[in-house]
Amino acid sequence: MHTDVSANARVNAQGLNSKPHKVTAEGVNVFYGNKQALNQVNLDIPSNMVTALIGPSGCGKSTFLRCLNRMNDVVDGCRVEGEICLDGENIYARGVDVVHLRARVGMVFQKPNPFPKSIYDNVAYGPRIHGLAKSRTDMDEIVMTSLEKAGLLDEVRDRLDAPGTGLSGGQQQRLCIARAIAVEPEVILMDEPCSALDPIATAKIEELIDELKENYTIIMVTHSMQQAARVSQKTAFFHLGELVEQGDTTDIFTKPVDERTKAYVTGRIG
Ligand SMILES: Nc1ncnc2c1ncn2[C@@H]1O[C@H](COP(=O)(O)OP(=O)(O)O)[C@@H](O)[C@H]1O
Ligand SMILES: [Mg+2]
Numbered sequence: 001m002h003t004d005v006s007a008n009a010r011v012n013a014q015g016l017n018s019k020p021h022k023v024t025a026e027g028v029n030v031f032y033g034n035k036q037a038l039n040q041v042n043l044d045i046p047s048n049m050v051t052a053l054i055g056p057s058g059c060g061k062s063t064f065l066r067c068l069n070r071m072n073d074v075v076d077g078c079r080v081e082g083e084i085c086l087d088g089e090n091i092y093a094r095g096v097d098v099v100h101l102r103a104r105v106g107m108v109f110q111k112p113n114p115f116p117k118s119i120y121d122n123v124a125y126g127p128r129i130h131g132l133a134k135s136r137t138d139m140d141e142i143v144m145t146s147l148e149k150a151g152l153l154d155e156v157r158d159r160l161d162a163p164g165t166g167l168s169g170g171q172q173q174r175l176c177i178a179r180a181i182a183v184e185p186e187v188i189l190m191d192e193p194c195s196a197l198d199p200i201a202t203a204k205i206e207e208l209i210d211e212l213k214e215n216y217t218i219i220m221v222t223h224s225m226q227q228a229a230r231v232s233q234k235t236a237f238f239h240l241g242e243l244v245e246q247g248d249t250t251d252i253f254t255k256p257v258d259e260r261t262k263a264y265v266t267g268r269i270g
Contacts (some may be wrong), residue, residue: 020047021045021046021047022045022046022047022086022087022186022217023044023045023068023084023085023187023217023219024043024044024083024085024088025042025043025044025064025067025068025082026082026083026084026085027040027041027081027082027083028041028042028064028080028082028083028084029080029081029082030060030063030064030067030072030078030079030080030081031078031079031081032075032077032078033077036241037241038060038064038241038242039241039242040082040242041060041064041082043246045217045219045234046233046234047217048214048215049213049217049218049232049233049234050210050213050218050219050220050231050232050233050234051218051219051220051232051235051236052227052228052231052234052235052236052249053065053219053221053222053235053236053238054221054222054223054225054228054235054236054237054238054264055237055244055264056239056264056269059239059240059241060238061191061221061238062191062221064243065107065189065191065219065221067084068091068105068187068189068219069101069106069107069187069189070091070098070101071102071107073098080092086101086105086187087186099129103126103183103184103185104185104186105185105187105188105189106180106181106183106187106189107180107189107190107191108173108180108188108190108191109176109191109193110191110193110195110196111196112169112172112175112196114164114165114167114175114176117163117164118161118162118163119161119162119163119164119167120143120160121164122164122175122178122179123142123146123147123175123178123179123182124139124143124182125179125182126179126180126182126183127139127142127143127182127183130183132182132183132184142182143182146179146181146182147178149178149181149212149215150174150175150177150208151174151204151207151208151211152174152175155171156171156175169196169197169198169201170197170198170200170202173193173194173196173201173205174205174208177193177205177208177212181216185216186216187217187218187219188212188216188217188219190219190220190221191220191221192222192223193205193209193220194206194224194227202227206227206230206231209231210231213233220232225264228249228253229249229253232249233248233249234246234247234248234249235247235248235249235252235253237252237256237258237260237261237264237265239260239264239269244258244261245257245258245260245261252265253265
C-alpha cells in the first residue's frame with residue numbers, strides 16, 4: 001500500500017482524528033480595479049469533504065472560488081493578495097505552473113459548458129493536453145472510467161461520438177464533471193452547479209457530489225441553503241466580501257453565532 005509520509009505527519013500534527021487541510025486561505029483580499037471584493041478571508045478546507053460557500057448575491061463567493069485555482073489571473077483588473085495553499089504550498093508563489101495547478105484543482109461552472117465536440121472528445125480533452133494517455137486504449141480507459149465516475153456512462157455508452165451539446169442539461173453537467181475528473185484532480189470547485197438544472201437533474205448531481213467526496217475535496221458555491229444542508233459537511237458564510245462564519249454545516253444552520261449568519265439562514269437577509 002502506498003503511504004504518504006508527509007500527509008501522515010500533518011495528520012499527527014493536527015491530532016489523530018482530523019485529516020490535514022487540503023486548502024488553506026489566509027488574509028485573502030481581492031480587488032477589481034480599486035473596488036475591494038474580498039476582505040481578509042481566512043478559511044481552511046478539509047480533505048474529502050464537501051465545503052459549501054453560501055451568502056447573498058454579490059458577497060464574493062465566486063470570487064473566492066476563482067482564487068483557489070487562480071482563475072482570477074485571467075480576469076482583467078483583478079488583484080489577489082494573501083496566501084492560498086494547496087497541501088501546504090502557496091499556489092501564488094513564483095514558479096507555480098498554473099496549467100498544472102488547474103489540473104489539480106478542477107472547476108465546474110454554473111451553466112454546463114461542454115465543448116462543441118463529441119462526448120468522447122470532451123472527456124479526452126484534458127488528458128490529451130496533459131499527455132496522460134500513452135495509447136488509444138489508455139485514453140479509452142480514462143474516458144470510460146471518468147464517465148462512469150460521473151454517473152453518465154450507462155446513458156451515453158452507445159453514442160460516444162455524438163456531440164456533447166446534444167445531451168440534456170443534467171447530462172451536460174455530468175459530462176463537465178467527467179471532463180474535470182479525467183485529469184485526476186484533487187480538488188473540484190463547483191460554482192452553483194445545479195442552478196440551471198431541473199429538480200431531478202439536481203438530485204442526481206447532488207448524489208454524485210456525495211459520492212465524489214470519497215476521492216476528491218469539493219468546494220461548492222450554492223445559493224440554496226437546502227442544498228448546502230443536504231450535501232455539505234462544512235459551510236462558510238460570506239457577507240459583503242467578508243467571511244463571517246465557518247464550521248460544521250449542522251452548526252451553521254442550527255446554532256449560528258454571528259447575527260448576520262442567523263439572519264441569513266433564517267431567511268431574513270439574502
Ligand atoms: N470581473 C469582475 N469585474 C468587476 N467586478 C466584479 C467582477 N466579478 C465580480 N465582481 C464584483 O465583485 C463582487 C463579488 O462578486 P461575486 O464574487 O461574483 O459574488 P457572488 O458569487 O457571491 O454572487 C460583486 O460586487 C461583483 O460585482
Ligand atoms: Mg457567484
